[in-house]
Amino acid sequence: MPTPERESSPISATDKIAALALTPISRQIEARLDAYVDLLVQWQTKTNLVASSTMPQLWTRHIADSLQLLTLAPNAKRWADFGSGGGFPGVVLACALAGVEDARVDLIERNAKKAAFLREAVRVTASPGVIHLMDIGDYVDRVEDRIDCVTARALAPLQVLLGFAEPFVTKGATALFLKGQDVEAELTEATKYWNIKPRIHSSCTGGQGWIVELDHIERRDRPQAKQAWRGA
Ligand SMILES: C[S@@+](CC[C@H](N)C(=O)[O-])C[C@H]1O[C@@H](n2cnc3c(N)ncnc32)[C@H](O)[C@@H]1O
Numbered sequence: 001m002p003t004p005e006r007e008s009s010p011i012s013a014t015d016k017i018a019a020l021a022l023t024p025i026s027r028q029i030e031a032r033l034d035a036y037v038d039l040l041v042q043w044q045t046k047t048n049l050v051a052s053s054t055m056p057q058l059w060t061r062h063i064a065d066s067l068q069l070l071t072l073a074p075n076a077k078r079w080a081d082f083g084s085g086g087g088f089p090g091v092v093l094a095c096a097l098a099g100v101e102d103a104r105v106d107l108i109e110r111n112a113k114k115a116a117f118l119r120e121a122v123r124v125t126a127s128p129g130v131i132h133l134m135d136i137g138d139y140v141d142r143v144e145d146r147i148d149c150v151t152a153r154a155l156a157p158l159q160v161l162l163g164f165a166e167p168f169v170t171k172g173a174t175a176l177f178l179k180g181q182d183v184e185a186e187l188t189e190a191t192k193y194w195n196i197k198p199r200i201h202s203s204c205t206g207g208q209g210w211i212v213e214l215d216h217i218e219r220r221d222r223p224q225a226k227q228a229w230r231g232a
Pocket residue numbers: 049050082083084085086087088089108109110111114134135136137152153154155
């Protein structure tokens with residue numbers, strides 16, 4: 001059931017209905033997301049988890065924006081979300097994957113307060129999220145498990161994200177990056193350093209959001225890349 005509109009709550013029931021129409025989910029997932037939203041509203045008063053101005057559109061702007069990634073990687077079970085912050089998309093994905101056999105979302109966040117929030121969020125939602133309080137670079141160096149899908153939202157320019165994602169994509173992962181209106185300029189810049197074959201999807205939430213999907217990332221200064229260029 002949609003959350004009733006309450007004067008004291010920054011969450012809009014109308015916005016939630018709009019989000020559920022964009023990205024339909026089961027009652028069980030909705031209940032988990034409700035618990036997550038309640039927690040986020042509590043913590044938002046003491047920790048800046050999302051821009052406060054976006055709270056009335058939390059369901060469309062943050063939750064539906066995160067959920068739509070599942071349609072691009074419907075079979076992915078092992079996810080890694082770089083710079084999870086308040087949990088977008090990582091906690092939302094973990095809520096949606098709860099109950100899926102072997103599903104797990106690694107959430108990498110270097111800010112201790114945010115990591116504490118993320119831990120509480122996966123606890124109250126009983127979701128398969130694992131919090132890594134560390135720098136993304138350290139996670140990339142340490143993790144040897146197979147990852148099916150890596151994600152990032154509002155973290156860094158594309159050329160930087162490609163560096164984090166490359167070791168996983170080389171081993172078969174898909175990268176899904178949620179980007180804003182500057183996506184074209186970011187792609188132009190990134191292709192100076194990387195050979196990539198991106199697929200660009202417009203966000204189902206409208207506005208100027210885009211999803212950059214990649215299953216091939218290769219550093220341009222690699223010896224084999226230079227050889228290919230010389231041979232051309
Ligand atoms: C702007 S927030 C975005 C959070 C979330 N992805 C979202 O879309 O709402 C970026 C987050 O990434 C974290 N972060 C930035 N660089 C990082 C790094 N190198 N390693 C781990 N976390 C990082 C920050 O602490 C911050 O919480």
